[in-house]
Amino acid sequence: MIKVEGLSKTFKVARRSSGFGEAVRSFFSPKFSEVHALRDVSFSIDEGEIVGYIGPNGAGKSTTIKVMSGILVPDKGECSIMGYVPWRDRVKYVKNIGVVFGQRSQLWADVPVMDSFELLRDIYKVQPANYKKSLDLLTETLNLGEILTTPTRQLSLGQRMRCEIAASLIHDPKILFLDEPTIGLDAMSKIAVRNFIKMINKEKKVTVILTTHDMNDIETLANRIIMIGKGQILYDGNLNNLREKFVTHKTVTVDYNENTSPLELDSASLLSWSKDRATYVVDIKKRGVSDIISELSAKLELTDVAVDSEPIEEIIIKLYKEHQV
Amino acid sequence: MKLYLRYLEILFKSQLQYRASFILMTIGQFFVPLVMFASIYFLFEKFGQIEGWSFFEVALCFSIVHMSFAISVCFMRGFDSFSKLVVNAGFDRLLVRPRNTIVQVLGSNFEFTRLGRLIQSTMVLIWALLNISIEWNAFKVATLIFMLIGGIFIFSGIFILGASLCFFTVQGLELINIFTDGSREISQYPLSIYKDWVKNFFTFIVPLGIINYIPLMYLLGRGPYNDILSMLTPLIGIVFIIPCLYVWKFGVSKYLSAGS
Structure with a gap:
């Protein structure tokens, strides 16, 4: 229905530095620089x-x-x-x-x-x-x-x-x-x-x-x-x-009946700990979330489990960073 | 055409929303040319005549030019204020509607208050005609109407040219007022009182001379001019708008490829 292929568009934008003298100068001989608004954009x-x-x-x-x-x-x-x-x-x-x-x-x-x-x-x-x-x-x-x-x-x-x-x-x-x-x-x-x-x-x-x-x-x-x-x-x-591509970590929060010391897990770092609640950040490339949960449930008396993945905003920011925009 | 009337309806409703402003503007527009006219009156009071033109003859010229101007500014307000439409990107909106850009720009604005100006100049016309003895016949009536039509088209053409300028730059648009207001000011007197270069400019560049000189002489029964030709000269004004429309079209294509 929609087919876009190789779209490119360049705008000329007037450039000038700040200052009164510069404003006057650019009035008489404006400097332009090119801005590539689109470079080779294709999709359908x-x-x-x-x-x-x-x-x-x-x-x-x-x-x-x-x-x-x-x-x-x-x-x-x-x-x-x-x-x-x-x-x-x-x-x-x-x-x-x-x-x-x-x-x-x-x-x-x-x-x-x-x-x-x-x-x-x-x-x-x-x-x-x-x-x-x-x-x-x-x-x-x-x-x-x-x-x-x-x-x-x-x-x-x-x-x-x-x-x-x-x-x-x-x-x-x-x-x-x-x-x-x-x-x-x-x-x-x-x-x-x-x-x-x-x-x-x-x-x-x-x-x-x-x-x-x-x-x-x-x-x-x-x-x-x-x-x-x-x-x-x-x-x-x-x-x-x-x-899938960008979510590398998930957070697992567990509530349990009282436990006196924090529990360390493999491939997961402890983010916070209290007597009845702990939060782990799991590196899902190394270890599955279900595996973590089963280990936890074997060692603790769990009352509630919550799994959160990164909000999409953070994924987008990662993507921007990767492409340095 | 039907669409244009619908645009007018909505604009009229909008302008009536601001009642006080509407009434004051209309009255103001009545007095603006009245002041100009008064200055002509006092000028003649002092000098009696200019280059053989009497007060009422000049008044006739004045009223025809001002009537044409008032009518065209009513209709062409969208072009007159077109820079706003470019700056606030309203023109983008027009482009995504399946209609001709000219109809849409015409329909984007209409100055109903300029009717005050029209009423004032119509009164001057009537006063002038009552005080000049013209041997009326069908040709002369047609000439008078054609002068108005020609004038409307020439002023409209200037407005379109001015608007087209916005496609290239949004600065220095005051320049165009030299052509609109300036032409009006100069052509309210018969052209023969001016120096040659002014005459030539207003005959060959902006052909207002053709609406106010040859047909005016003919109306007043002066000069050796042929009846039919004199009657038809004002219609050259209609031709003037054609190149203006081409400039507009070129401007639009420029806008499309340059962006804003």
Whole structure:
């Protein structure tokens, strides 16, 4: 469905050091330096996938989204989405996609949300019957009922984001690009947005590509992640594979009936110890967690066992470090 | 076209949200050109005439130019304030919608308050016409209408050119005001009072001369000009917008490949 091959994009950025003299000098002869936003980026995405597109700030996430939504033309490389070249067949192509820029609104600020939706209906030439159907579905699932008659500028961020997402789905797009859809939202709104994304992916087979800095988004939504750093793809694949590759340690916490001295184990270091609780960090390359637990249960009278793996954030940080981004 | 009307509807609703500001702006826009007009009035009070042009003849010229300007600034406000759309990346949003960029930029803004300006200049037009004896016929009525249309297109073309500049730089956009406001200021007098280079500039570069000089002479029954040709000259203004649209298109393609 989406095929991206060898995308490269270079921007010219004006450079200057600080200071008044420097500001004046660069006014007359600006110095430019080149920033490689994308270098040879390739991937393909199938229909119905949810892909998390992650990377640090300035890695090239937004540039990729802009190329894929027809806003930017790359210097090199090919991109074919549903048989269209986004920047060449812009008008025909963009009918099939919805784009949400989390930090910028697409709604008209001073009029009720409903008015914005109706204008979008006309922009996308949506048939009245289809419009009613999508609107009913969106109103119900995103719980928009009362806020449709409120002017956009009076909405809270969470309410606004729900409306933004609804607005980008009125024309029933096949692909949805979400650029940081949960930025700044409270926990409740985040969960609502995630559930909705899951729902439309499942019910309507909408392919979703989302960028985010919130690893919970990725963990609950995306089966597949593409990680980009300094314009290059660092990882493309399953979240579990990433874990397998990078999770080297797990923590095992055990509660037990009183024991007087700390128990040392092979291939596991004791992180903390008290009379009735101990925490071990297990090197899983050397020894399985179940093995550790069985040894513990043989020696102690266990009442509770908990196993935690590293949070995904730390894995990502490791990956960044490995690639020095 | 239908879509454009829908855009206007939403913009009108938005602007009405701020009632006091809407009313004050409209009144303000009524008085701005009134002050300019008053200065012309006092000028003639003192000198009686300029290069053979009487007060009401100049008033006629003034009103036609200002009416064209008022109408085009109403419609072209989106282009006039286009730099904002580039700076806040609103233009990206337009690009992901399946419509022509021109319709969308036109629909991004509309200055309803500029109607105050239009009302003022229409009043001057009526006053001028009541005080000049013109032998009216169908040609002359058509000429007057064509002058307005030509003017609207020329000013619109300038606005589009100015907006296209934003694709290349977002600095120094004040420059474009020399062309919009400057052209308006200069062309509110008949061109014959100016030096040659000014005349040439406003005939061959920004062809406002064709709407305010030849047809004006014809309306007033002066000069050796042919009826049909004089009647049609203002329509050259429509042609002026074509290269402007090409510059716009080039600008958009530049934007696409340069990013922001």
